[in-house]
């Protein structure tokens with residue numbers, strides 16, 4: 001079998017058109033949603049993602065503001081900015097790019113973001129609501145993955161989803177979202193013994209680890225749907241966590257890197273920003 005490649009870039013564009021329509025409607029009401037991105041330090045990967053987010057905002061006509069702080073910035077300095085942004089009526093969404101330098105507590109900073117402006121869906125209040133299946137923000141990468149799965153028309157109910165990785169940004173929330181869709185979810189992580197015995201059981205395998213070629217053809221069931229979240233730079237080339245060439249021959253569907261989950265993450269961020277603006281300003285999008 002040769003897998004159908006799920007074109008995340010194209011799907012992101014298609015969803016982007018829908019967001020644009022909502023934005024145009026907001027514009028007629030004099031509303032331009034605003035997104036603030038805080039970037040601490042000069043990590044090259046973070047620079048790229050932040051640039052992509054800004055470009056996407058420009059394309060769409062979302063007001064974007066980048067706040068750059070040096071690696072030496074104190075936690076208090078960051079918190080002062082967050083408080084200001086919480087109160088700024090032009091800003092509907094606040095994203096603090098992770099990872100932060102080690103001397104700054106990620107938890108403290110995330111908790112300081114107003115839950116109404118938490119477009120990443122990282123605040124404990126929003127994470128809780130998401131787990132309970134209440135209406136509200138959905139985390140960008142997990143939501144992007146869910147949209148991709150819906151696009152290919154797979155029934156999630158009763159399917160065995162195996163998630164490799166349990167980070168707060170991808171692994172843990174994507175499992176919860178799919179559990180809410182009635183999938184049977186197994187989590188694997190760095191302490192999992194015999195990883196392959198689990199991944200081979202997956203109808204849908206989601207890999208979010210950050211290790212090139214962690215998953216090869218031998219780890220995948222014939223006909224599985226494989227979602228590769230990993231972003232690794234190998235010999236100056238961007239690759240995922242899944243050995244694309246071999247898994248392609250075994251899976252039914254496979255996401256590429258680049259051009260898979262990444263562009264969907266950005267589109268879902270824009271969607272959350274529009275959602276935040278719509279709610280905050282009590283209008284119909």
Ligand SMILES: NC(=O)C1=CN([C@@H]2O[C@H](COP(=O)(O)OP(=O)(O)OC[C@H]3O[C@@H](n4cnc5c(N)ncnc54)[C@H](OP(=O)(O)O)[C@@H]3O)[C@@H](O)[C@H]2O)C=CC1
Pocket residue numbers: 141164165166167168169170171188189190191192195208209210211229230231232261262263265
């Ligand atoms: N495309 C996109 O939109 C996005 C891509 N990414 C990419 O996805 C990848 C994961 O990101 P993120 O979740 O933030 O990463 P983290 O480093 O926060 O988490 C990695 C997870 O992988 C687990 N892990 C590590 N080694 C192994 C192993 N050998 N076998 C099984 N599990 C293992 C860890 O386990 P433990 O918990 O036990 O330590 C942890 O749960 C990265 O490459 C990142 O760049 C991230 C966000 C968005």
Ligand SMILES: Nc1nc(=O)c2c([nH]1)NC[C@@H]1CN(c3ccc(C(=O)N[C@@H](CCC(=O)O)C(=O)O)cc3)C=[N+]21
Pocket residue numbers: 048049052095096097098099120140141231238257258259260261262263265266
């Ligand atoms: N507060 C916070 N929110 C995040 O959502 C967040 C974060 N911190 N820290 C880092 C991770 C990573 N992440 C990506 C976003 C877009 C691409 C993306 O656009 N990727 C393109 C290519 C990028 C390239 O060319 O390098 C693609 O896969 O096609 C990738 C990764 C968001 N993250």
